[in-house]
Amino acid sequence: MKNQTKLTAILTAVCALALSAAAQDAKPLPPAATKTGVTYDGDIKAFLDTSCVHCHSGDKPKARLKLDTLDGILKGSRNGKVVTVGDSAKSVLVQAAAHTTDDQDEWMPPAKAVSKYPNLTDDQIGLLRAWIDQGAK
Numbered sequence: 001m002k003n004q005t006k007l008t009a010i011l012t013a014v015c016a017l018a019l020s021a022a023a024q025d026a027k028p029l030p031p032a033a034t035k036t037g038v039t040y041d042g043d044i045k046a047f048l049d050t051s052c053v054h055c056h057s058g059d060k061p062k063a064r065l066k067l068d069t070l071d072g073i074l075k076g077s078r079n080g081k082v083v084t085v086g087d088s089a090k091s092v093l094v095q096a097a098a099h100t101t102d103d104q105d106e107w108m109p110p111a112k113a114v115s116k117y118p119n120l121t122d123d124q125i126g127l128l129r130a131w132i133d134q135g136a137k
């Protein structure tokens, strides 16, 4: 019986975890970093390489969006531009990484991949915003 009690406790905990994960809400957009002179090579590439490039590079990039070169990012996906140069808040790239959309399927990296490819931090999103607002150079 003791084991059964334990099992029930474990199952309850697992369910609670699953529920709290499912109940996550869209987040407010972190502010742009105050740093000036933000560039793709100097400030952006390293963290996109860590969190995004595994799926968004090569011959068959997801959503046909390549995130491993500046050209690829500016070109966009099968659905069009993901960066609105000069307006980071309107940029799909930022919205996806910052989880501001109600549809969690649009959150990047996909939830099931986050253990391998971590979510961007608020500081990284701030840099991404500053970079786009400053002209995406």
Ligand code: HEC
Pocket (backbone or CB within 6 Å): 048, 051, 052, 053, 054, 055, 056, 062, 063, 065, 077, 078, 079, 080, 081, 082, 092, 093, 096, 097, 105, 108, 109, 110, 113, 117, 119, 120
């Ligand atoms: C584990 C694989 C994986 C990782 C890692 C990943 N993505 Fe994606 N991404 C996808 C898939 C799959 C889709 C297509 C989703 C769909 O079609 O519904 C997608 C779609 C997108 C889109 C939407 C493109 C469009 O216009 O429809 C954007 C923007 C995007 N990803 C950005 C990112 C960013 C930024 C990161 C890193 C912070 C990232 N992705 C990390 C798999 C990944």
